[in-house]
Amino acid sequence: MADTLLVLTNLPDRDSADAMAAALIEARLAACVNVLAPCTSVYRWQGAVESATEVPLLIKTTAGRYHALEAAIRARHPYELPEIVAVPVVLGLPGYLDWVAREVTTDA
Structure with missing residues (x-):
């Protein structure tokens, strides 16, 4: 479980937020x-x-x-200094956390 992170960022509008979300999922940098x-x-x-x-x-x-996620956010983010904050997940439903890990593997 200690490997799972919740990363927070903010975008200026819905279109850029939706585009960022889709890009991160497509690149397997985020599970959700x-x-x-x-x-x-x-x-x-x-x-x-x-x-x-x-x-x-x-x-x-x-x-x-x-690190790859941060680089992708920075490359696409319109802000000069975007908020990118990672919080470790210390507890969670084991099956969900396993799913997160599987979804972001580069060999999937």
């Missing part, structure tokens, strides 16, 4: 990507407080695929 409802993000950027509507993605992958 949840494209969530738009939210408002408030943050400080270059000394100013900003507010933006964004579409969050919840990406399920493994630690072994993380």
Whole structure:
């Protein structure tokens, strides 16, 4: 289970979020990507407080695929500095976590 990661990122709109999700699944970098409802993000950027509507993605992958996943997100992401945060999954339904691992193998 320690190998499973939940990776979070945000995109500026639904079209770019859907395209990112499809690309990550097609490349077997993610087993599942949840494209969530738009939210408002408030943050400080270059000394100013900003507010933006964004579409969050919840990406399920493994630690072994993380670096390739990060590179793919960075290559497709429109932001200068995208949020890419990985959280280890410490517990979960074993069958689901096994499925995640199988889906992101490069030899499948």
